Amino acid sequence: MNKLWMGIALMALWGSEESQAAREEHTFQVALSVPSRPFYVIPSESDWIHRPQRLDWDPVSSTLGSLRKHFDVRNDTSAIEARLEGSPYLSTGKVDELIQLHVFFNGVQLPASTPSREVVSREMAAGGARVLLEIKPVKIGGVYKPGDYSGTVNLVFNAKSPGE
Template sequence: MFKTLLHSLIFTTLALPSLAAWGAVERETFELFVTIPTTEFHVLPVDPQLVEREQPMLFSTLTSGLLPLRANYEVKNINGAIGARLGEEAFLSNGRERIDLQVRFNNVQLTLDSAQVVSAVEARPGRRVGLEIIAVKTAEEYAPGDYFGTVHMVFDAIAP
């Protein structure tokens, strides 16, 4: 009887932990992608979420103004400088009201006309530059509401 009890105790001690291991299973699935830029010319945000998701411009209740949106880009052009322009006017709108936006790339204000934003000397080895989007403050306070907008930037490789 003692042997039977000992055998069942040993079996239980050895078998139960392995049964619990069969019950606990975790699986994770996620998707991956990569964008590998050309070695000759590229203008890419350091954080890809910048262009993949809607970005909030935060409202400050202390200043009654919008806080600037800032991001970094990696730029390179082995054949010359880099030019940039706005594809269309940059603004936020709630359907009735409009808030104009000032867009600066590498401390150069962008307009609808192309301008050099990175010199050939800086662009050749590649570097990191800043993007800043600022709401233009007017004499009047911003009207309450939800505002949406798009900033469309166009970058060109400028040949020497």
């Protein structure tokens, strides 16, 4: 009888060690934003908007590439307007080392310090659409000065007043 209990105890011990020998756990967060149906302007791919975006440098032609990203837009009641909050540029931190940027939303250029412009018509906005944001560097003086450049582009979108 003693041998039987010892055998059962050894099997239980062996079984518990085996079940704990290989174990993995993964914890991650899941999130979702469901836009308001009447009005939204959101990036089509949400993983880029909160990270710095690089403009590609071509050393052979000494040119700087542009940034091209799509947005999903909708407004049930009127057109969609946009404006820039501040001047869009890249800078090394030195006054004479700036690269001005041209910003286009749905093909409409948004100059700095101007009032909101219509960027999506009422008809297009009512049905919802995917439109292009494009940011292009402006080459002034023929040469970009070497350095590490950074900057911010701040776009503000609003629904156009229905009576306009």
